[in-house]
Amino acid sequence: MEVTFKLNGEMVTCPVTQKLTLMRLLRDDLKLTGTKNGCEHGDCGACSVIVDGKLEKSCIYPARNLDGKEVLTIEGVSNPDGTPGDLQQAFLDAGATQCGYCTPGMIMAGEALLLQNNNPTRQDIREAISENLCRCTGYQQIVDAIQATAKSRLNGGAK
Amino acid sequence: MSEKLQYVGNPNSKAADGIEKVLGAAKYVGDMTLPDMLYAKLLTSPVPHARIVELDIKPALAVEGVKAVITADDFVDHGFFGWPVKDMYVLAYQKVRYVGDPIAVVAAESEAAAAAGVAAIKLKLEELPVVSDMHKALDPHAALVPLEPQIGDGNLLVTHVVRNGDPEPILAECDVVVDESYNFQAQEHGYIETEGVFAIPEPGGTVVVFANDQSPHINRDNAAGMLGLPAEAVRVIQPPVGGSFGGKDDHVYQFTGQAAKLALITGRPVRLVLSREESLATSYKRAAAHAHLKIGMSKDGVIRAAKTEYLADSGAYASQTPLSAWRASMHLAGAYRYEAATVDTKAVYTNNGYAGAFRGFGNTQAAAASEVAIDELAARIGMDPIEFRLKNCLRTGDKAFTGNTIDHEAGLAQCLEWVRDQSGWADKRKTLGFKSGDDVLKGIGVACYFHGSGLGGEGTDYARITLTVERDHSVTLQSGLTDYGQGSRTVFTLIAAETLGVTPERIIMLRPDTDTALETGPTVASRASIVGGNATKVTAGKLIQKLNMAAADLLGCSLEQITRHGEDFIGPNEEPLAIEAVIDHAFAMGLQMSSQGYWQIPVIHWDFEKGTGTPYYTYSFGAQVAQVEVVKATGKIQVTGVWASHDGGKIIFPKGAHGQLMGGITQGLGYALTEGFSYKDGYPQKKNLKDYHLPTSLDVPEMETHFVETNLAEGPFGAKNLAEPVMIAIAPAIANAVFHATTVRCRDFPISADWLKAQLA
Numbered sequence: 001m002e003v004t005f006k007l008n009g010e011m012v013t014c015p016v017t018q019k020l021t022l023m024r025l026l027r028d029d030l031k032l033t034g035t036k037n038g039c040e041h042g043d044c045g046a047c048s049v050i051v052d053g054k055l056e057k058s059c060i061y062p063a064r065n066l067d068g069k070e071v072l073t074i075e076g077v078s079n080p081d082g083t084p085g086d087l088q089q090a091f092l093d094a095g096a097t098q099c100g101y102c103t104p105g106m107i108m109a110g111e112a113l114l115l116q117n118n119n120p121t122r123q124d125i126r127e128a129i130s131e132n133l134c135r136c137t138g139y140q141q142i143v144d145a146i147q148a149t150a151k152s153r154l155n156g157g158a159k
Numbered sequence: 160m161s162e163k164l165q166y167v168g169n170p171n172s173k174a175a176d177g178i179e180k181v182l183g184a185a186k187y188v189g190d191m192t193l194p195d196m197l198y199a200k201l202l203t204s205p206v207p208h209a210r211i212v213e214l215d216i217k218p219a220l221a222v223e224g225v226k227a228v229i230t231a232d233d234f235v236d237h238g239f240f241g242w243p244v245k246d247m248y249v250l251a252y253q254k255v256r257y258v259g260d261p262i263a264v265v266a267a268e269s270e271a272a273a274a275a276g277v278a279a280i281k282l283k284l285e286e287l288p289v290v291s292d293m294h295k296a297l298d299p300h301a302a303l304v305p306l307e308p309q310i311g312d313g314n315l316l317v318t319h320v321v322r323n324g325d326p327e328p329i330l331a332e333c334d335v336v337v338d339e340s341y342n343f344q345a346q347e348h349g350y351i352e353t354e355g356v357f358a359i360p361e362p363g364g365t366v367v368v369f370a371n372d373q374s375p376h377i378n379r380d381n382a383a384g385m386l387g388l389p390a391e392a393v394r395v396i397q398p399p400v401g402g403s404f405g406g407k408d409d410h411v412y413q414f415t416g417q418a419a420k421l422a423l424i425t426g427r428p429v430r431l432v433l434s435r436e437e438s439l440a441t442s443y444k445r446a447a448a449h450a451h452l453k454i455g456m457s458k459d460g461v462i463r464a465a466k467t468e469y470l471a472d473s474g475a476y477a478s479q480t481p482l483s484a485w486r487a488s489m490h491l492a493g494a495y496r497y498e499a500a501t502v503d504t505k506a507v508y509t510n511n512g513y514a515g516a517f518r519g520f521g522n523t524q525a526a527a528a529s530e531v532a533i534d535e536l537a538a539r540i541g542m543d544p545i546e547f548r549l550k551n552c553l554r555t556g557d558k559a560f561t562g563n564t565i566d567h568e569a570g571l572a573q574c575l576e577w578v579r580d581q582s583g584w585a586d587k588r589k590t591l592g593f594k595s596g597d598d599v600l601k602g603i604g605v606a607c608y609f610h611g612s613g614l615g616g617e618g619t620d621y622a623r624i625t626l627t628v629e630r631d632h633s634v635t636l637q638s639g640l641t642d643y644g645q646g647s648r649t650v651f652t653l654i655a656a657e658t659l660g661v662t663p664e665r666i667i668m669l670r671p672d673t674d675t676a677l678e679t680g681p682t683v684a685s686r687a688s689i690v691g692g693n694a695t696k697v698t699a700g701k702l703i704q705k706l707n708m709a710a711a712d713l714l715g716c717s718l719e720q721i722t723r724h725g726e727d728f729i730g731p732n733e734e735p736l737a738i739e740a741v742i743d744h745a746f747a748m749g750l751q752m753s754s755q756g757y758w759q760i761p762v763i764h765w766d767f768e769k770g771t772g773t774p775y776y777t778y779s780f781g782a783q784v785a786q787v788e789v790v791k792a793t794g795k796i797q798v799t800g801v802w803a804s805h806d807g808g809k810i811i812f813p814k815g816a817h818g819q820l821m822g823g824i825t826q827g828l829g830y831a832l833t834e835g836f837s838y839k840d841g842y843p844q845k846k847n848l849k850d851y852h853l854p855t856s857l858d859v860p861e862m863e864t865h866f867v868e869t870n871l872a873e874g875p876f877g878a879k880n881l882a883e884p885v886m887i888a889i890a891p892a893i894a895n896a897v898f899h900a901t902t903v904r905c906r907d908f909p910i911s912a913d914w915l916k917a918q919l920a
């Protein structure tokens with residue numbers, strides 16, 4: 001079986017099996033290891049990516065369903081020159097990353113929220129990241145980072 | 160501090176290694192691959208206690224794709240290791256002692272082949288009686304958990320005492336005595352990255368291991384010992400670590416030995432990364448514990464004496480429990496003045512998983528017990544809980560209950576005052592509080608803590624740092640002290656930048672690597688900032704002398720005439736000299752542009768036999784207030800506000816420090832409400848992160864955090880420790896808030912919603 005989909009803006013065609021998940025496809029086959037594995041059961045959100053504008057846990061997303069879809073991973077969020085995108089930079093500025101293991105998934109959760117709601121409240125943000133576990137930060141600086149990015153995008157900042 | 164600081168304490172300083180993390184470019188162990196690599200998988204014990212009758216690996220070797228299978232027999236002395244107590248094997252030897260105990264490891268061409276290999280191993284176990292209740296572990300008929308009794312008495316692992324006067328006659332005189340027991344379930348570290356190692360064989364029979372451990376030098380020494388190799392033949396490198404909190408040492412040492420052995424046998428790279436289920440079953444936890452506190456006071460609210468006991472469930476192995484039980488003993492009566500106090504502590508073996516290091520290290524349980532007890536005392540005489548604490552708490556020059564004097568500036572009272580004023584305490588104590596007609600009950604509660612800095616009586620507390628100026632004008636910093644998310648890389652970078660007078664961007668901290676970094680002792684006990692920070696300062700001080708020498712030579716002036724402006728060196732004629740020119744000249748002069756520095760915490764002495772002395776050379780302090788809502792119909796507790804103040808001396812990396820404080824509070828909130836890793840007859844009751852509930856963004860309120868910056872002459876720029884103590888006050892603060900809301904006193908942690916519901920019915 002093969003699927004053809006858009007990955008971080010580029011068309012790719014990959015062989016897949018019935019059981020292959022999107023996380024395994026990204027990490028093992030395509031060597032895009034920015035998407036993390038924290039549980040492989042849909043319980044932690046470390047593997048979060050965006051599929052067709054929606055936040056998905058790639059560890060429970062069947063790769064065979066990808067045909068014609070558009071996938072965005074942490075590797076597709078940075079600026080074309082490789083510098084951090086605005087939300088990534090906001091994570092740095094707010095101190096929202098400690099061990100960093102939840103960070104890619106959190107950034108994807110933030111991006112997914114901002115696609116749907118360009119002016120979220122702090123409670124909106126907390127709900128949007130509520131399936132992404134972070135054991136280090138206590139979430140507050142992550143909420144700060146997403147909120148700051150929403151504000152700067154509304155004011156005509158990057159992206 | 161008279162020094163004017165540029166980078167240290169600057170609120171805009173950023174994490175030194177944050178960029179790779181936000182880009183998703185940081186390579187954790189599980190992200191590493193090599194073309195020819197093999198995948199390793201563990202066979203673990205399905206039962207809590209059994210004799211290994213048969214362990215036949217031949218059928219596994221016959222499975223297609225399987226390249227090697229190892230057991231304890233493949234190691235020197237069966238891979239016997241452990242510190243401070245040697246009682247563990249790299250793989251189970253003769254017996255399995257808990258569900259999840261590793262027995263054998265298979266290396267194969269694919270994960271599927273490795274799993275098939277594990278399934279093919281022929282294992283015959285003869286089950287033994289299970290010890291699962293720590294209170295019964297010392298019964299004369301209890302089955303023996305270790306292979307040999309450890310200190311001559313069945314399942315007894317260790318005892319500790321504190322003897323400061325005789326509390327009995329004083330307690331007999333006291334107007335009010337609280338005499339209660341407090342119980343704590345085990346807690347899982349819950350790092351989002353599971354344990355992993357990647358071992359790469361090298362020509363000549365040596366091996367490189369990338370391991371997400373905390374203490375690479377100890378890991379290397381253990382692995383070399385069990386492999387029968389000289390220490391230099393094993394090189395341990397620490398990649399970025401996805402959280403640890405004390406939780407990635409002992410069992411990661413096992414995995415390191417296992418993967419290294421498999422790599423050496425097969426001549427191919429071997430990666431072993433645990434699944435979440437394996438991690439939960441196999442990893443060590445915060446010890447389940449029982450505390451019994453008898454504390455007495457006069458009727459006007461002056462605390463007088465305490466007689467206390469502590470029992471810790473170490474589970475199948477000792478790991479760090481002898482030391483964490485000691486730390487619990489040194490804090491069990493809390494941060495208050497006493498006329499007399501005693502502690503009697505025991506730690507025992509059972510077949511419940513095993514316990515080891517975890518942020519707070521024994522003081523988590525000790526502070527929760529004493530802070531609920533203190534609240535009970537205040538309630539008994541109707542005194543405001545903060546007023547009561549302010550009346551009795553330790554201040555500079557007071558004696559701790561262990562009998563030693565608090566020599567350094569103590570900021571506990573300031574912390575209490577800050578959380579009181581900031582939380583609207585006085586108002587809320589009146590407007591909130593139990594109202595029998597309400598469906599949602601609201602309350603506010605407080606707890607505070609002291610926490611001994613560094614290892615204390617647990618060991619020699621030192622660090623070594625190397626700083627090297629490179630020809631490209633960068634400065635590399637090397638240390639065996641590791642960063643598993645707590646920000647010590649940034650702390651060292653900022654201190655080095657400050658001392659050298661260079662920008663933090665110029666400093667590159669290399670990954671901890673046993674081949675190049677000097678032995679530095681373990682990265683535990685929140686000690687990295689103090690000892691590593693001081694060692695960095697000492698080292699930078701030596702290096703700057705060489706740079707000054709080069710500058711003086713170039714400017715033709717004396718050393719004393721050199722001043723600095725930013726990175727520039729200024730001579731007597733005020734002509735600025737760029738640091739690049741100074742560095743180039745230093746190399747031209749043939750100066751050796753590398754320095755090493757060592758720093759050790761002043762030596763203190765605790766007499767373990769007598770239970771007297773000075774356990775720590777200094778303490779950090781703090782206070783936290785929690786506001787809660789309890790739904791009467793369900794018993795569910797929602798924390799709606801947190802105010803936290805910590806006296807950590809000078810804060811070096813403020814953004815990181817606030818993050819540490821809030822992250823610690825969140826772990827403590829989980830400890831209070833949902834995180835019980837319980838066992839039934841030795842079988843763990845939680846298998847994955849669906850069962851074991853870590854706090855989410857919706858469980859944690861917005862928090863207000865604050866630092867009281869007292870001065871500590873010996874700290875680097877006056878810093879004390881931070882990462883650990885900040886997690887320990889929130890659980891008792893929540894319990895005390897629940898009491899205010901409901902009049903129900905919670906003494907068992909985590910607080911069960913079902914239990915609370917029944918109390919409220």
Ligand code: FES
Nearest residue numbers: 038042044045059
């Ligand atoms: S790895 Fe996908 S949710 Fe945890």
Ligand code: FES
Nearest residue numbers: 099102134135136
């Ligand atoms: S930063 Fe470590 S899990 Fe979020």
